Amino acid sequence: MLRPYPRDVLGAIIARMSVERHVYFFGNGRADGSAAMRDILGGKGAGLAEMANLGLPVPPGFTISAKLCIAYVEQGTFPPALRAEVDRHLKHLERVTKKGFGDAKNPLLVSVRSGAAVSMPGMMETILNLGLNDQTVEGLIAGSKNQRFAYDSYRRFVQMYGDVVFDLGKEPFEEELAKAKARRKVKRDIDLPADDLHDLVHDFKTIVKKRTGHPFPDDPQEQLWGAIEAVFKSWNTRRAKDYRQVHGIPDSLGTAVNIVAMVYGNMGDDCGTGVAFTRDCRTGENVLNGDVLTNAQGEDVVSGARTPEPIEKMKRGKLAKVYRELERLATKLETHFKDVQDVEFTFEHGQLYMLQTRRAQRTGMAAVRSAVEMVEEGLITEEEAVQRVPPQDLDQLFHPMVDPRASVTVLAKGLPASPGAATGEVVFDADEAEAMKKKGHDVILVRPETSPEDFHGIVAARAILTARGGMTSHAAVVARGMGKTCVVGAKELDVDPTAGRFRVNGRAVKRGQVITVDGTTGRVILGAAKLVTPKVGKEFDQLMAWADARRRLRVRANADIPADARRAREFGAEGIGLCRTEHMFFEGDRITLMREMIVAADEAGRRKALAKLLPIQRRDFEGLFEVMDGLPVTIRLLDPPLHEFLPHTHAEIAALAKHAKVPAAQLERLIHSLVEANPMLGHRGCRLGITYPEITEMQARAIFEAAGHVAGKGKKVTVEIMIPLVADVRELLNQTEIIRRVAQEVFHREGRAVPYLVGTMIELPRAAVTADEIAKEAEFFSFGTNDLTQTTFGLSRDDAGRFLPFYVEHGLLSDDPFQVLDQAGVGKLVEMAVKLGRGTRRDLKIGICGEHGGEPSSVKFCHRVGMNYVSCSPFRVPIARLAAAQAALEEAGVVSRTKATV
């Protein structure tokens, strides 16, 4: 069994506890703690303490240290001194509030809330109004002169306590509530009269007694300690543990318990509760915004039972003063924390209280704009701005999105494979997609899954939607490479291309019907949803300039055609790190020539077909070299198994047989014989160039001739030729000899030499562990971490969909290793290869060209192990640039203050 702490460490912790303080008071303009004590007070407690110290109106209360949590979970008891310490603080709270806990005349009620150092779902939620019983409720009525309010508070308390302490769930209580409203024929909770609420309290208590076998506790002390224990216990619920495992949060953190004097937003129309953001979290605009509900308590805002109103509405009318005060406090908090804040507030008869403040979640656009503007405002430094924006969030900046305010009909949800949103008519076939596109239609290609034969359909479509496949399936990878919206693995879809329709949850969508695909969230939406395009402006350019000035890692793009290369440069790519030559062979006539080559009976036949491919391939390379204009271009030689190029339907086979002048039956046999049990581990990569050296020859010739032609026009050309799937240095040697020989021939014939490097992909574990040998021949390494992940894990990304989601969900893997580089396993091989390679060749140029080259944590890893560059799809280049800058700043010890912000 895994234990968060070994026994001896635990012993030391417990020993220390007996002398340490466990409870921290705040309120009345001062606090025992501060924002820096997050580890002890948790996020919520630290925020409350800091606000109290700043003199903000915070209801008084105290926080029980998170350090106690683990000991409680392990031992099931509290240190003996705790009870006295809590009592002491409760007494102090009574003095400050001038109320008595359990006092039937003037009762002190409190909220009990959990709060860990890291925001974490799955733990115990809030309990409000704790301290109420049949006696104290009378005091509350007397004090507030509001019977309805008092019983509303009471029934809320019993409901929340039953849900979170007795673990009965919300449903039994909601059912009773619904019955009461039905009886009274009202829609809203708020419309229930006091009597009904009074009865509900009784009904709720009956539910508790029936289900737990014990009466609902009336003693406020018993209520309090039950709640405290429930908070601590909630640290170890299955859901919380799983969440921590998945997100790499240490089990040893623990959660604090916040006990705060109640203030009431449900005492009348001059009362209310709400949330506010110091800037617009969608756009970044520097304007206070948020939602408010009058005559309500906290959970009403989130539960959706009533629709809150925008806080701007408070500006005018009787709440104008409250609004101005909120504005003042929000500015004060942002200036203090130097980041956009997300605050919770309550006002009671016009008196504003701040209940929580924390760093606000925001869109990519808002993150960029607010960071840059805060530098301009002098709030933060350029380095802080660079470190503050999560690189991943930049992905949202370049794609249209479904208007967050639009109301849409979601048909299904798949994996958000490539961001953006697009609307179009559904088609089920690549040819049809192309034909419709030509007629001026916007189309969405919907397939069970895609294969290279669908390539022209992907090109023609506005978006791709598949029922199968994961984040690195064919559709996902190709679409991401083109920056095209894509949702994959939408399992609920039953796609029937033959019938020309897909079914989903009892609904059928036919060819030609309009849908919207939201690649940012994975939603499949019926009809044309309203799309909006984020504006990336000068703030983005400014942030990138600051990042570029600070990063060491170069950033290249994966691009196969000049249009991609051009886009890559627009996004700031400093070269092409991966040009996949096979993608050049799928279009138009090329596939026919390629097939001619494959079905040729002998080398002479293959050479004949290759000779026809040569000028086409040469033109491809010329285009790339011209666009890149001296920046390095890494070209990978043919990689996929040959059968991927072959036709599969009878009609296509017959056509090819006719073209190639071979009997169809013979061709069928050939195609069948090329099918592999495990194509991923089959006859592909350099194994093709070794068994058919004429393919390597043709490709090398096309590269060198193209380089010569472009150089002849006075442009600089920097060529790097990359050999795929090398397992042993002898394979590389075999291919290098061919390439160098062809280079000499071409250079000699054309009277012009072009500088070039020959290197290899490191994408097999054997290449990684023999990298010292391989570096004797390789002038550069490029880690193909997609394949390296597949082989290191023994995991086919095409098949992983059957268990990988289960793994990630159940914490057997922290992340999908095809999205986030597995540093503990794959990364270990990468590090080993870097070390071995540089041991042989000190100046070995090293990069990465797998999908991970555009994933922030992986980019940072690449920086740390000393790579020269990362290469990713053009749209992810800014992400990589920013992550690279953050890595450099982290290395230099510049720690973002964002982390220390509550």
Add this chain to the structure above:
Amino acid sequence: MLRPYPRDVLGAIIARMSVERHVYFFGNGRADGSAAMRDILGGKGAGLAEMANLGLPVPPGFTISAKLCIAYVEQGTFPPALRAEVDRHLKHLERVTKKGFGDAKNPLLVSVRSGAAVSMPGMMETILNLGLNDQTVEGLIAGSKNQRFAYDSYRRFVQMYGDVVFDLGKEPFEEELAKAKARRKVKRDIDLPADDLHDLVHDFKTIVKKRTGHPFPDDPQEQLWGAIEAVFKSWNTRRAKDYRQVHGIPDSLGTAVNIVAMVYGNMGDDCGTGVAFTRDCRTGENVLNGDVLTNAQGEDVVSGARTPEPIEKMKRGKLAKVYRELERLATKLETHFKDVQDVEFTFEHGQLYMLQTRRAQRTGMAAVRSAVEMVEEGLITEEEAVQRVPPQDLDQLFHPMVDPRASVTVLAKGLPASPGAATGEVVFDADEAEAMKKKGHDVILVRPETSPEDFHGIVAARAILTARGGMTSHAAVVARGMGKTCVVGAKELDVDPTAGRFRVNGRAVKRGQVITVDGTTGRVILGAAKLVTPKVGKEFDQLMAWADARRRLRVRANADIPADARRAREFGAEGIGLCRTEHMFFEGDRITLMREMIVAADEAGRRKALAKLLPIQRRDFEGLFEVMDGLPVTIRLLDPPLHEFLPHTHAEIAALAKHAKVPAAQLERLIHSLVEANPMLGHRGCRLGITYPEITEMQARAIFEAAGHVAGKGKKVTVEIMIPLVADVRELLNQTEIIRRVAQEVFHREGRAVPYLVGTMIELPRAAVTADEIAKEAEFFSFGTNDLTQTTFGLSRDDAGRFLPFYVEHGLLSDDPFQVLDQAGVGKLVEMAVKLGRGTRRDLKIGICGEHGGEPSSVKFCHRVGMNYVSCSPFRVPIARLAAAQAALEEAGVVSRTKATV
């Protein structure tokens, strides 16, 4: 480019040469060299020197050092001093032989032969009678008084020189010779009269002039230096280089040149030449044997132009004296070299000369018997006997073989997947094989390739023959495991099961026809070939006893059923290292239950089917535990992808649909959905047990219940449960928790606990590099080097047939990594895992259960990295025992003298 030597090292070698001696004389009862100087003199030269030193009748001559070879190959010239040194030795040779090189009256003729330290095909062959020209031939006539002999020698010389020095091949000369025999209407070369031979010399020289553009060299000095250069150059022919690369022979060895005064076996009927073995190389019997040809020169024996006679024939008649002398010398040589010798001899007018002696090749049976008898004779020590027998050769001892003397019609040749030979009627279907077997027929199952569904057919057949697949294909692995004869990848076979026949090279073999499959050589033989069974007797037991006393590594067997386990114990296995539980599910009703489990709609349905499998599986384990009687039994939980168990034909699917009460169409869809792109990297191994924990539960329950029952009968049970395909410790933890929980349940219920270990396969690179983490949970490691090789190389063994043979043939890989563990790559991961694992858990038990566990060099590797045991198929257990003993002796520094033997 790879160079054997860097420039500076080469310079040093050349510098040293100017002071070193390059030429070594032998003859007249003394020699400059000895057997210890193999590196300089090569095998042949060292043998000649040693024989001369022993006082054996060796024709005098000298050897040019192999050290010169590399310098010559690199530089194209000889060191200046060499010519004078050779001249000096040639003069000495003239003095000793009392003949003159180029002397027209009394010519000295020599043979020129290459000879490297290691026997190696592809290099230059012998040139005999060098020194002959139109003048010296007259002296030879005069001296021998035998014109026919002289011209026969002359035409042989021109023929051989033209072939090997001018590289014209044998054909043009053989054609002329054939014409001459046709003209004279004789069949044998020996029947051509002197005049015809005289004319042939002229014709041969004309061929040389026509083809090379230069006249045939008449100057003996020019002849000699041409031959010397040709020998050195032959070191770097493509074929020789490839051979070295494949066999790991360093390029830097070089070959020596042996120049030996001619003695003539072709001077008459009291002359002759032959080869002899000091013991019978088929049986090991201590009896001189060999072949002899009278009135012939060396190459006649090997060329097959005349059929030699057994040397026993010499015992009586005029050659009796020569025979007795040969017997005396053979004994002397064997006693001296302490190993069976293979000698070449020539006798000239009754005078015997020894031309070569070397270690004799022998069968496994002969190797064992001669080694053991030599210990008994006091010739060698027990350790030497253990080290002398190549472990691989033991494989021949347990299988019938095709009588080496039988004449057979070979239809095709495939890969010798599992040794032995068997005769039977051809069947093309597993069911038919079973039915025929029941009727008492011996059958050979012939398939394009096999799958688990053919299992019962493999069980029923005497031998398996497949057209596709490699040494580790399904048929190969299963057959080897059962010790059943098997030939796979017989590519020339066009197998048509539907038509009930296979075609091969224009011939058709139909169902029911008899063939013989020779799994030792890979031959497919028409009809019933005569089979013989090697006798393994007390010598084998004796050798194994010596080996067992010296090894540290334990040897276990891979066995799935009690019959295999029993056989394994007979072969000396000390436990079961791998019991593949899935093999238990393919037979009879079990596959139906397994299918029922897979097609179940939910967990409840799966549990129902599993409950029916439980008692069956429990009985399997009981059987194993009883046979193994306390020896450890390692049981691997379910490993293969589920779809392997499912039916594929429409009829089978319909049957299953009926049985499982699901619509056939739905079942088809399910089966289709289970098909994986790369099943090797798919939903298998522990991924099954994690997503379907009820499978692991059932297997664990069956194991513990079985163990309890057998223990209840008073037998000891040692259980090791092994989790397959673990990539991360969390997977292992998940499965371990289930197993330990079930163990507690069963032990508690039955009131009896059985000791057990839970460990893991290390068969993925990620497991190897995170072995420190995994060892926290694993109580033992077992390296699954088949899968580890696949993933480390990114190489599917099912698909590798398309390029792996090309790789091995062209030196891109030294060996098939599925047969011989790749120590440089896979081995590096194994070493790393051993080190990391033991770093966490010092006493971690470590073994190997891949195919490599029975391959000698891999077994030795396992010893060196410190494993506790190897596990292999039962028939290979003796091989592993012997290899393990050799590894221990090597480690202890006991070097076999065999290696130093010429």
